[in-house]
Amino acid sequence: MIAALVWRNAFRHKLRTLLTVTGLTVAVLAFGLLSTVVDAWYAGAESASAARLVTRNAISLVFPLPLAYKNKIRAVDGVRDITTSNWFGGVYKEPKNFFPQFAVEAESYLRLYPEYVLDDDERRAFLRDRRGAIVGSRLAATYGFKVGDIVALKGTIFPGPWEFVVRGIYRGGKPNTDVSQMVFHWDYVNETITKRIPRRANQVGVFVVAIDPERAAEVSLAIDKEFKNSAYETLTETEKAFQLGFVSMTEAIVVAIRIVSYLVIAIILAVMANTMAMTVRERTAEYATLKALGFGPGFVAALIFGESLAIAAVGGVLGIAATFPVAQIFGAAMGSLFPVFLVSPETVGLQLLCSLAVGFLAALLPARRAARVNIVEGLRSVG
Amino acid sequence: MNDPVVALADIAKSYRRGGQAVPVLTCLSFTIAAGEFLALMGPSGSGKSTLLNLIAGIDRPDSGRLVVAGQDIGRLAEAELADWRARHVGFIFQFYNLMPVLSARENVELPLLLKNLPVAERRRRAGDALAMVGLADRLEHRPAELSGGQQQRVAIARALIADPTLIVADEPTGDLDRESADDILKLLQRLNAELGKTVIMVTHDPHAAGHAHAIMHLEKGELSGREAVGSGAGGG
Numbered sequence: 001m002i003a004a005l006v007w008r009n010a011f012r013h014k015l016r017t018l019l020t021v022t023g024l025t026v027a028v029l030a031f032g033l034l035s036t037v038v039d040a041w042y043a044g045a046e047s048a049s050a051a052r053l054v055t056r057n058a059i060s061l062v063f064p065l066p067l068a069y070k071n072k073i074r075a076v077d078g079v080r081d082i083t084t085s086n087w088f089g090g091v092y093k094e095p096k097n098f099f100p101q102f103a104v105e106a107e108s109y110l111r112l113y114p115e116y117v118l119d120d121d122e123r124r125a126f127l128r129d130r131r132g133a134i135v136g137s138r139l140a141a142t143y144g145f146k147v148g149d150i151v152a153l154k155g156t157i158f159p160g161p162w163e164f165v166v167r168g169i170y171r172g173g174k175p176n177t178d179v180s181q182m183v184f185h186w187d188y189v190n191e192t193i194t195k196r197i198p199r200r201a202n203q204v205g206v207f208v209v210a211i212d213p214e215r216a217a218e219v220s221l222a223i224d225k226e227f228k229n230s231a232y233e234t235l236t237e238t239e240k241a242f243q244l245g246f247v248s249m250t251e252a253i254v255v256a257i258r259i260v261s262y263l264v265i266a267i268i269l270a271v272m273a274n275t276m277a278m279t280v281r282e283r284t285a286e287y288a289t290l291k292a293l294g295f296g297p298g299f300v301a302a303l304i305f306g307e308s309l310a311i312a313a314v315g316g317v318l319g320i321a322a323t324f325p326v327a328q329i330f331g332a333a334m335g336s337l338f339p340v341f342l343v344s345p346e347t348v349g350l351q352l353l354c355s356l357a358v359g360f361l362a363a364l365l366p367a368r369r370a371a372r373v374n375i376v377e378g379l380r381s382v383g
Numbered sequence: 384m385n386d387p388v389v390a391l392a393d394i395a396k397s398y399r400r401g402g403q404a405v406p407v408l409t410c411l412s413f414t415i416a417a418g419e420f421l422a423l424m425g426p427s428g429s430g431k432s433t434l435l436n437l438i439a440g441i442d443r444p445d446s447g448r449l450v451v452a453g454q455d456i457g458r459l460a461e462a463e464l465a466d467w468r469a470r471h472v473g474f475i476f477q478f479y480n481l482m483p484v485l486s487a488r489e490n491v492e493l494p495l496l497l498k499n500l501p502v503a504e505r506r507r508r509a510g511d512a513l514a515m516v517g518l519a520d521r522l523e524h525r526p527a528e529l530s531g532g533q534q535q536r537v538a539i540a541r542a543l544i545a546d547p548t549l550i551v552a553d554e555p556t557g558d559l560d561r562e563s564a565d566d567i568l569k570l571l572q573r574l575n576a577e578l579g580k581t582v583i584m585v586t587h588d589p590h591a592a593g594h595a596h597a598i599m600h601l602e603k604g605e606l607s608g609r610e611a612v613g614s615g616a617g618g619g
Contacts, residue, residue: 008484289480292441294469375441
């Protein structure tokens with residue numbers, strides 16, 4: 001019966017409760033969406049493998065490394081496998097059609113990135129064709145790429161016109177695998193660029209090194225030591241640290257988004273606290289009556305906490321439920337800007353926690369006031 | 384004469400208003416016998432509601448000794464006093480003070496939540512109490528679906544459900560038409576006569592007071608008289 005009393009009280013003023021629940025739903029939805037944006041920012045880092053290191057030019061990622069480093073790195077103790085990867089930066093039709101493109105050593109690259117799942121036929125076709133490319137399933141869906149299509153890119157880092165034949169569409173082996181990329185043969189790019197700009201021949205963007213995760217620090221140091229005091233000193237770090245380096249460039253935006261997401265919750269907390277304060281003020285006589293009947297201050301406070309938590313839970317659950325479809329629409333609208341846009345269990349947990357925290361905190365002062373209501377004065381407020 | 388269920392000795396009470404103490408009751412001493420039906424009358428501000436509040440244990444005297452149902456309630460801590468009220472006092476208010484979101488049965492059941500009874504037992508007792516006040520067919524109605532007289536009957540059932548030692552009624556007919564008021568007063572008489580409950584009722588209405596055994600008059604916080612009511616007076 002106490003639960004019935006709490007629940008019915010929560011929905012006694014239907015319009016007020018509806019507006020409060022709506023506000024909570026929107027706030028929880030906004031919080032979830034903003035948290036997902038932040039998660040998407042870190043998606044690359046989160047999906048990084050602990051078993052991969054990235055070796056780049058110590059001065060800046062802008063500067064390449066000699067291809068000749070490959071065998072030297074492979075010889076370092078603890079290195080299991082190695083591949084190369086180059087940011088291509090081509091434009092597909094218009095600059096607004098941005099998506100990541102990488103020129104890679106195809107065979108070793110697919111070996112080091114097992115999360116890019118290809119059918120055997122497509123894998124063979126890709127490896128056979130030097131102009132071949134594979135595209136992620138999301139990218140294929142966005143631009144309608146099909147196997148056999150020719151994708152023309154206008155080079156920026158590697159100037160000139162380029163054409164690649166789609167030989168396969170890869171799927172993500174994990175939910176957070178980036179399926180919005182295009183990958184093609186570095187051999188083909190290297191050969192072509194050698195003809196166009198000979199001084200840029202045999203230069204590599206980064207080496208990706210497969211290692212035993214427990215030896216990451218040791219192997220990193222060994223690789224960098226190998227090239228110490230050379231013309232091209234290296235910086236080797238875990239793939240996660242490498243990805244976080246990109247995120248740190250835009251960290252201010254991420255911090256701003258985080259602050260806004262919590263501000264939204266703070267605003268709805270104020271709204272909810274006002275609702276509960278109004279509720280308690282209106283029901284002073286009822287709380288005085290309960291106390292006169294022998295119920296203690298704790299019971300009265302529990303009723304108010306229960307009511308506030310019930311409203312917050314309804315708003316929270318609706319907000320969480322709305323987050324999934326809205327995130328899907330939002331993610332699709334963002335295209336390749338956020339290759340992975342998934343509502344994480346952590347975000348859902350935070351949404352639920354924020355909802356309940358709002359419910360609890362909003363009831364604190366009203367519950368204290370109701371618990372302390374003087375019975376005689378409270379009863380006078382009748383009628 | 385039965386043993387006193389209420390005994391006041393030199394009870395004084397004042398309220399602070401604008402920084403000044405305004406005396407409401409001064410040195411009141413009297414007793415109320417168990418099983419009595421007493422009406423408290425007096426002009427506005429005479430202190431009758433304050434006196435009722437003190438006897439019911441929802442307010443505390445400034446000085447004096449107040450023994451109700453064998454307990455010196457002035458010495459009880461807040462939690463003990465709440466527990467004491469739940470066991471010994473049934474409240475009937477002028478405006479019924481029912482929980483609007485609960486049905487008649489649930490309202491009556493409310494005080495039993497403090498008694499750790501099984502749900503079925505609580506429901507059975509609430510149904511019986513409502514039947515006693517003539518509302519067996521209104522169990523699931525909410526207060527807003529009942530007339531004023533019916534709501535006051537629910538309040539009376541709620542006051543009775545925990546089998547209290549005394550029932551305090553503050554203007555129980557003040558918000559009712561004459562016919563409903565008479566029904567309520569007759570019901571109080573019946574509870575007093577058949578169940579032996581001590582009833583203390585504050586009223587402005589001499590007609591209502593006429594249903595009691597005795598009328599106690601208060602004026603400016605002092606007892607100005609106590610008279611027995613003739614058996615026929617308002618008794619219907």
